[in-house]
Amino acid sequence: MGAPVERTRIRRLPDKAVREREALHAVLDAGLAAHVAFAHEGQPYAIPVAYARAGDTVLFHGSTGSRLFRHLAGGAPCCLSVTLIDGLILARSAFEASMRYRSAMILGTCTVVEDQVPALRAISEHLVPGRWALIRPPSRKELAATLVLALPLSEWSLKVSDGWPETSPDDAGWSPPTGVIPIRTVREAFIEGEA
């Protein structure tokens, strides 16, 4: 484990910082979409992407037609964040109200993945395991329209909030129900259909 280094050292609520690489992997493996932040012409953007983790790399893809993706492919510094919201923490005070969450943040620059097919398969399998074997693989023309980017898990942080509401002496006299509303992302039954 090399990271987190200075820029990803968690200063706020450091007791929530998790430094095990296995925990980072687990959060990345559990997420569906990431947000990639970068600046273009002085303007920051946070764009959602589908992704997968492959070993110590995060893979994601976009269109060669996207100026923002081409900018990322050109080595612009970026941040890829995956946030899982696990619950709402209901405390006695407004100040202690918060969320249960797992929040991964990876800093770095992307490289263009030349061997696209295994990376696209990884993203497909991350979202729908077993699907790749059933579908038409990408054609040469489709691959030419696709940018696959890789971001290494070298500089990263992971913050996990999984506790219960805190109470302070100031809360004396206030006794609302306190606890947690768990939040879960569920996949419902497959609906057959085509455009």
Next chain:
Amino acid sequence: MGAPVERTRIRRLPDKAVREREALHAVLDAGLAAHVAFAHEGQPYAIPVAYARAGDTVLFHGSTGSRLFRHLAGGAPCCLSVTLIDGLILARSAFEASMRYRSAMILGTCTVVEDQVPALRAISEHLVPGRWALIRPPSRKELAATLVLALPLSEWSLKVSDGWPETSPDDAGWSPPTGVIPIRTVREAFIEGEA
């Protein structure tokens, strides 16, 4: 409706662009967390925040102890994104595999909200309607530790993918099941407890 202007004009998949402000409001009202992107010392970040919409403004809060929040409060350009994942689209080809999503992106700079309590109440009510009336309001000391920021809905884009898998002539001979796996964020039953 003034926006989207040039920087938020949707170039990729423009048929997915939605320009009604009411639709933007609905997406912001349905989300739990946003990602705020900004650059600090040349490094972009995407940090998750709880938020609420109040009219044509997005409100969110952080700690006065956070150097990143203080940077945002100082007027750094930022992007606030709310992404709702609604389903996985299973097509015949890898290329047409995609997601159902609603993705809102707001560009601008934040201002510091001096009248903190109504803004904090809005964020609380956004997450747990009715909760504010039951809990201890923030003390003067707690307010002093809290930065509340406002980002106007002036420059924004909304992209909605809610369709079915596309098929092309190249898919002849490939007939996996095609359709959509709906994805839903559910709140489970409240669990009473305290730290």
